[in-house]
Amino acid sequence: MRHPHTHPRWPWKTFTLVATGTTVITVVAAPATRAAAHAGAHVPAHAAVSSAAHAAVHGSAVTGWLRRHAAPLAGIDPAAPLTDLAALRPMLGDASVVGLGESTHGAAEETRLKHRTLRYLVEELGFRSIAWEEDWTVGLEVDDYLRTGKGDVNTLVRKMARTWRTREVADVLGWLRAYNATHDEQVRFVGVECFATGPRAYDAVTRYVAETAPGRKAELARHMRKIRPDTADMGAYVQWYYGVKDKKPYIRHARQAYELVRKVPHDDGDRAYELALQHARQIVSFYEYFDQKNVYQYRDARAAENLRWWRDRTGDRIAYWAASPHTAKAAGVTVHAPGGPPLRFDGAGSLLRRWYGRKYRSIGFTFTRGTLAGADGRPARVPAPPRDWADAPFGAVRHAQYAVDLQASRAPDAVRAWLRTPAKMRCVAAYDPAEPEGHYMSGSSPAGWFDVIVHRQEISPPHPIA
Template identity: 45%
Template sequence: MTITRRTFLAGSAVGVAAATGLAPAQASGDPITSWIARNAMPLGDLDHLRRSIGGAQIVGLGEAVHATAELTHLKLRVVRYLVERLGFRAIAFEDDWSLGTQLNEYVLTGRGDLNALVGQLSTESRTHEIAELFAYLRSYNATHRDKVRFAGAEYFATRQLAYDAIDDYAARRAPHRLAELRRSLKPIRPHLEDIGAYVQWYWKEVKDKAPYVAKAQAVHTLVQKLPHRPNDRDYAITEHHARQILSFYTAFSLPEAEIWSYRDARAAENVRWWHGFTRNKVIYWAANAHTANAPGLRVTVPPDPEVVFRNAGSYLRDWYGNRYRSVGCTVDHGTTLGPITLPPAPSDWFEHQLTAARDGQFVLDLHSRPQPDAVRAWLHGTAKTRGFPEYGAESYMTGNSLSDWFDVVIHTPEVTPTHPLIS
């Protein structure tokens, strides 16, 4: 069964502009494009990000669309900068927690088959470009004592290994509770090895989901009461496994329209948990729809009703204030994996002004001063941008303002698809 993030929502170097500057895309007297042109910085040196990131504890590193080579390579460059220059040592990634534990083992120790692990990620991430991220993390960790750790920020494909880890912990630490635990744990352990198929079975075929949710809740409650030492990291991982199992069964028992808000609330909690667990600064790698500070996000998906939800980035901004910084990687047009064509941004999308202002890729700090009245109106008015690529320009995202959504944008005019690991 193919796993895509959309299922779970509803259920090398890049070419850079010369370090000496960027050429204007067109002569313009427009105050917005003129302001962008004055403040845009080339990508030859990412040190422009240092002041924008400041003392952030978590950086949301978003992307307008998944599965483009240029944005993935760009985000890898940003990861390298944040790790090597600003001391970030943890990554929370828009994919499943349980698989993430195996990928974390790989980047820490080198154990495991990288391509096989990447091949189990959501379809959009089963690419050579995403594999490069993990190859970099492994290479960095192999030569540094202060290692970078990796976690999946999602519950949406919680695999059997999470159930087995809970059983193993109880067998070691509380064998007298094992029989009680297994009475709830065994009946809900996925009976299919293909987790995508299991999701579809539970979500679409199981009519009465209440017993599954009740057993998942019983497992989590019991695990919370298991003996453990203060700051016991083995226990903390076990409890987190149980929480993802509960989130999984709860999410897919909800009406479809409610899953969006539930998912992002849990993702935000998982990123916050990972920050506390690692005691390190975290890079949250996900789509802009999750990383932006968007408490009132609205996405049109014609002909279906629009989707409205509070996203993960808005929780993180509430909890961390300016210690959560939102970096949005944006795009005007091109092609993503599918292939899916991305038409040029219409004039009422904010990317239209970005592309008109400068050629090539660039970084723009949206807090740059001074800001003329027209620029303030553009930054603080209700923003509009690309929604889900498979719906074309008819799908757009809105709600809140550009200055709410992002602290920094890194704009790429044109993109091409990533390269699948398996054709």
């Protein structure tokens, strides 16, 4: 089926921008979604605290405790020795999955610190997979590059979501490729998102059925004619599909294709079958995703399931690279941004914590102040967070960057209150300098969201790859 890729008009101001291919995708909820998210975004009674009460615990006890327990990090150069990061080993324990959550996608220094941390996880702790806040099919291309070196890293980064199209991310992928080129144990890459499942997944399913169940090939083809994207520009395809009023026929064909694959005769442990079924599952997830009342709830549930599937398949210890609302270990995170109602959902990290317990550790990368690109693309100065925000005390530590363990069992009462008291914490999507206090997440506390904080005092925008 061929469709014109028209661009719908949105009746609200959008603030979360992602892209694939050459077309920007506006990843937002439908009007009913926004209403549902807004209605459900209340703060529980136990979480409601006054600004004055929360600020009261930000005194000398908290700042003094942070200064005593902060482990200074030597710098942000990803290629520098990793000796200083040895402080992370006891903080992470025997974790099999570690979330690397960033408070904004727009800080070069946070990306470089995450790059250094990833190096430590790979080189010192034996992690062998990285799950990324990126589409499944784009992830397949990244994994191909990391294993074979074929292609150009800058070209590859341009295929990723617009968020990741930076020199700093290209450096991460370049290092991973260099590591694989000199080590027998390869580091793998998996995109855990479903928001832009491209033709590669459809073609893989078609090949599998043709090879293993040729008698079902024509039946599958009837479904694929209805749902396989007719363009490699998934941005354009998403914009078109988002505007389709009745998505049920597409969802039905996707589910029927999945069921066809599921019923293909196979042996237990047949890895080709398992992979084909995963491709089919991603196709279903793509079509269902844009028909949800809470797209973020659905998206993060699928991301967590995809990560778990990958871990079951590989047995690898995994680093999970994403924004902090996705990696935070507490359920019920609420994201606030100027121009839109709050968005409340259970992040992937909360499911990973539920499934893996303390085998899942959550690291939050945060900053005090600096410069971000505003929504108009121009540099905008970001002040320190307000005094009553949970991350405000991090700026009182006299290190340019440091790590601190939030799993404190023997801390003063004021510190334990700060660690466990629900409060706002900085979370920036598209920065609006007119409302510097309008960008935050709520619903839990520092220790509720994170096991470890890696903090940077001053940040600046990343370097874009055109």
